Amino acid sequence: MGPVNEPRAESVTPTAGPGVGAAPAAWPTGRLLSAAARQVERAWDAYLERWSLTHATLPVLAVLAGGPHSQREIAQALKVTEQTTSRMLGGLERTGYVRRERHATDRRRHVVALTETGRTTLGALDDPATVERLVAASLSAEQVGELRALLLHMLEGGPPTA
Numbered sequence: 760m761g762p763v764n765e766p767r768a769e770s771v772t773p774t775a776g777p778g779v780g781a782a783p784a785a786w787p788t789g790r791l792l793s794a795a796a797r798q799v800e801r802a803w804d805a806y807l808e809r810w811s812l813t814h815a816t817l818p819v820l821a822v823l824a825g826g827p828h829s830q831r832e833i834a835q836a837l838k839v840t841e842q843t844t845s846r847m848l849g850g851l852e853r854t855g856y857v858r859r860e861r862h863a864t865d866r867r868r869h870v871v872a873l874t875e876t877g878r879t880t881l882g883a884l885d886d887p888a889t890v891e892r893l894v895a896a897s898l899s900a901e902q903v904g905e906l907r908a909l910l911l912h913m914l915e916g917g918p919p920t921a
Contacts, residue, residue, distance in 0.1 A: 802893045810880050811854045816847050820856060820873060820881045827860065827870035856880060 783791060803814040812820075822828060822836045834844040848871055851857040856877030862868035873881070895903045 799894050803890075806889070806893055807884075810884070811850075812856075812880075812884075816851055817881075817884065819844070819847050819851060820877055823857060823871060823873045823877070824881055827862075827872040829862075829868065829870050833871060851877070 783794070786794070800814045807813055807817060818837055819833060822833050828836070830841055830844050830848065833848070834841045837844065848857060848859075852859070854876075855874055857871050858874050859869050859871055862870050891903070895906070898906065
């Protein structure tokens with residue numbers, strides 16, 4: 760007996776979900792904010808790449824500029840999980856920016872500290888004008904001020920509730 764001929768499935772053209780093909784002007788505010796944040800992160804990461812840093816790892820160095828901290832303290836300061844912090848610290852150790860060491864008074868604990876290389880690198884990156892250029896290249900000074908005021912207002916209001 761020969762193969763059974765099954766009816767051929769009709770060719771179905773997948774359609775995008777609601778709003779996927781829409782121009783940004785039609786996007787909800789949250790999507791606009793998220794897309795803008797990703798755009799800034801990509802620009803920032805491209806700039807930081809020469810130092811083997813990212814927008815996520817640079818704040819770790821900034822936290823440690825004030826002195827050694829435990830992994831938990833770093834995670835809390837950055838509002839990320841300890842697992843995420845551990846991964847970031849591993850990369851920063853490999854690049855020589857941080858080191859883990861015993862706590863000064865509690866030998867059972869370990870803390871993370873900036874190395875001299877990490878401190879020098881952080882100093883080289885302390886250039887607010889470069890950061891502003893990356894973030895606001897297409898905005899006027901007035902628009903940057905308005906954006907900052909709105910973002911601060913959003914952050915001070917706390918996380919959105921459903």
